[in-house]
Amino acid sequence: MALNVRQKQAEVVLRVLNFNSATGKETSSESYKVLVLDRFTKDIVAPLLRLNDLRKHGVTLHLMLENERQPIPDVPAVYLVQPSPANIERITADAVAGLYDSMYLNFTVSVPGKLVEQLAGGVVKAGCLSRINKLYDQYLSxxxxxxxxxxxxxxxxxxxxxxxxxxxxxxxxxxxxxxxxxxxxxxxxxxxxxxxxxxxxxxxxxxxxxxxxxxxxxxxxxxxxxxxxxxxxxxxxxxxxxxxxxxxxxSAAVQHAWTYKPLVQDVLGLKLNRIALQAEASGPGPAGMMAASAGAAVLDKHTNIATSLLGAIKMRALDQYFNTAEDLLVGKADLQAVLKLLQSGKGAPMDKLRLAIIYILAYDGLPSDHELSELENIMRTGGADVTALQYVRTLKRNNLTGSGGKGGGGAEAMGHHAGAPAASQTNLLDWADKTFGQGLSQVAKGVKTLLSGERGGAxxxxxxxxxxxxxxxxxxxxxxxxxxxxxxxxxxxxxxxxxxxxxxxxxxxxxxxxxxxxxxxxxxxxxxxxxxxxxxxxxxxxxxxxxxxxxxxxxxxxxxxxxxxxxxxxxxxxxxxxxxxxx
CATH class of the missing domain: 3.40.50.1910 (Sec1/Munc18 (SM) protein, domain 2)
Structure with missing residues (x-):
């Protein structure tokens, strides 16, 4: 049995859009409706369905529950929201105001009895119970x-x-x-x-x-x-x-990454399968020029992403921070290697702070007060707030950091092999030196290096x-x-x-x-x-x-x-x- 959580959730959402009938029914696309979401359920739907998918299933408008909305008579509304007192209050107000002909209420989890009573009391008192067509618990949280x-x-x-x-x-x-x-x-x-x-x-x-x-x-x-x-x-x-x-x-929560998607999250802020990139003023062709094909459009997107990643790698020396952290976690690097990188002027204050945290987590026991003081002073000089570092030290002192330091039994047990960065990593950086700042057509030639997910070691x-x-x-x-x-x-x-x-x-x-x-x-x-x-x-x-x-x-x-x-x-x-x- 394959656990495909995205497919399963999409099936439930499509059933919701079809008034909780099987999605194969013809009524799904012929029955026009309004979809009402809250902030949380908007995030649920966004990675699953595109605007065209919603239209295909009869959704003419999708609106936010929290926003002011105008009446749309003779059209049913499908609500998909969290069961909260504030949301129940807004739904009641919608029914009282007669915004929609009928309302199909779908909640992300089972609605507590107190909220059901709140909803029932409000619509009965206003004499608009008939507008509430159905209420469903969907378990989509x-x-x-x-x-x-x-x-x-x-x-x-x-x-x-x-x-x-x-x-x-x-x-x-x-x-x-x-x-x-x-x-x-x-x-x-x-x-x-x-x-x-x-x-x-x-x-x-x-x-x-x-x-x-x-x-x-x-x-x-x-x-x-x-x-x-x-x-x-x-x-x-x-x-x-x-x-x-x-x-x-x-350590896995603070360590620098070297493969494609982790880098995109870490450097470009991947959220809900989306990132925001600044437009390249010097890019080839007129602004807004459409790609010749869907494949070219995808390549252009990944080229822009790779270009941004390479810029961050070079500017912040992310390869060096990744390598040093990996060496720490297998017992190879020491404080001097960490201090050398921290004092090199490379990397942002947050990069330095993350490496310092890895040093404490990977240390067998706790570093001495002198070592910690030296580390903190360098961090402060570099503009970093050491509060997180001090908190991690407290966790380590109280044995609250689990087994996440050096992993499965230390460097010797894990068969560590010293050596220079593997060819894939070195080539990526050499290539970036030669191509970064040139036209995107040149950058595109090396995008496969990042897309392949190769890193320093296979x-x-x-x-x-x-x-x-x-x-x-x-x-x-x-x-x-x-x-x-x-x-x-x-x-x-x-x-x-x-x-x-x-x-x-x-x-x-x-x-x-x-x-x-x-x-x-x-x-x-x-x-x-x-x-x-x-x-x-x-x-x-x-x-x-x-x-x-x-x-x-x-x-x-x-x-x-x-x-x-x-x-x-x-x-x-x-x-x-x-x-x-x-x-």
Whole structure:
């Protein structure tokens, strides 16, 4: 069973547009309608459907619930919104004002009884109940960006769950939102997963709450996971859902990337599959000239992206920051190598801060006060705010940074191979030296280097019996990402590994407390990896690389509370540092 979260969510959204009838019905395109979204559901629909897709399904206008809207008589309105008191108030006002002939209300999660009462009371009092045609719980509280990538679109969960000043009710509200999002993913995919997570912390708390919610759904009279609802998928193999706190591997959240899509996120701010680029005034041809073909248009877009990436690489020396961070994580670089780069004048203050954080995370134990003081002084001189650095040091001192330092057992255990950057990396930078600043036609010749996803080192072998360690390796550096190490142990059921033996097991299909390691033994072909507190394309790519090299290949669906660049995550670390009172 392929876990294609984007396709599944698109099918649900199209059903919503078709008044919750099968999308194959002819009425979908012949019935004109207005689509009303809120800010969150706009982000849900944007990666799934283009404007032409909406028109194809009869949507003549799509409007924002929060905005002032004019009456459109004799046309039905399809609402897709979150169930919040403010949204219910606006929907009630729309019904009272008679903006639309009939209203089909679709909510991203199950509507609490109190809000149903609020809506019913308002429309009954105004005598406009007849305008509310139907009300549906759709379980769409997540953003499907790619077939194997989703985000809950919940900002600053890392801050909310780690804030020392947070009240219990605030933490529970955040946990509840995350559980609702994960439950929506399960319902949309039509799966009841076996859940695993490290013991203690937010991951176990959320896993336990999700287990209870799934268990209640299975016992409900309207079982969302029954074969009559899901068809064949309900009886197929179950995936493994693994939940992790962001502190499990902080290095992956702040490290510089070197492959195409992670670079686009980190440098150009990829959001909802979109980026904003400044127009090139010196580009060839008249402004706004249309491409000769669709293929040429795509090439032009990627050429512009690659040109912007190369400019950032050269201006900020991102290759050097990437290499030094990788060396730190395999135990090769030391403080002097870090200080040399920090004092070279290369890189932005945020680049320097991220490297300094990697240094602390990769250090075996804690650096001395003298080393930390020297590091902080250089950072301040370079214009960086060291609050995040101090906060990470506190986490490290209190053993709250998980296993994300040097990965699977240190440099010696990982078979590190020293050496100069691989040819693909050197060639990319040499090529950039020669072509950057010239016409885009010249730049286009080298775009394949970035599009291919090559980096300084190629993954050498697969997992599952391929060599002594059974893992994947890099010809330049054989550092195995902690998340990949963990997923290999959990998906293959490797008894004797700390991950398999110690992680908590939840199985919503068994009575409470009856789940056991035997039940989670696997091996599993499909898994959902979810990062609580923010994920990124770099971490996802390391997982996909591992999964693709496995024999047989594994399918990994990666999700997070939100997708963050390294800079955005460091800003959250800084905010927590301030709330914690600095040191």
């Amino acid at each position: 997540f953003i499907a960006l790619e077939p194997t990538l989703f985000s809950l679109g919940q900002p600053e969960v890392y801050v909310e769950l780690n804030d020392p000043q947070a009240r219990d009710y605030q933490i529970e509200a955040t946990v509840g939102n995350v559980v609702d999002g994960l439950f929506s993913v399960c319902v949309t995919l039509g799966v009841v997963p076996i859940i695993r997570c490290p013991r203690g912390g937010a991951a176990e708390h959320i896993a336990s709450a999700l287990d209870s919610k799934l268990r209640d759904a299975l016992k409900s009279r309207t079982n969302l996971f029954s074969e009559s609802v899901l068809g064949l998928s309900a009886s197929l193999s179950r995936p493994l859902l693994c939940l992790f706190d962001r502190n499990f591997d902080l 993954w050498a072998r697969g997992c599952g019996g391929g060599g002594a360690s059974g893992g994947w390796a890099c010809t330049k550096r054989a550092r195995q990402a902690p998340l990949a190490v963990c997923m290999e142990a959990l998906m293959e059921g490797k008894a004797g590994t700390p991950e398999f033996d110690s992680y908590t097991v939840f199985d919503p299909k068994l009575p409470p407390g009856r789940a056991s390691l035997e039940r989670a033994k696997g091996p599993f072909r499909e898994s959902i990896v979810f990062m609580i507190g923010g994920g990124n394309y770099y971490e996802r790519e390391t997982l996909l690389t591992w999964a693709g090299r496995c024999t047989p290949p594994r399918q990994v669906l990666y999700g997070a509370t939100e997708l963050l660049s390294g800079e955005e995550f460091v800003q959250q670390l800084s905010e927590l540092g301030r709330r914690s009172g600095g040191r």
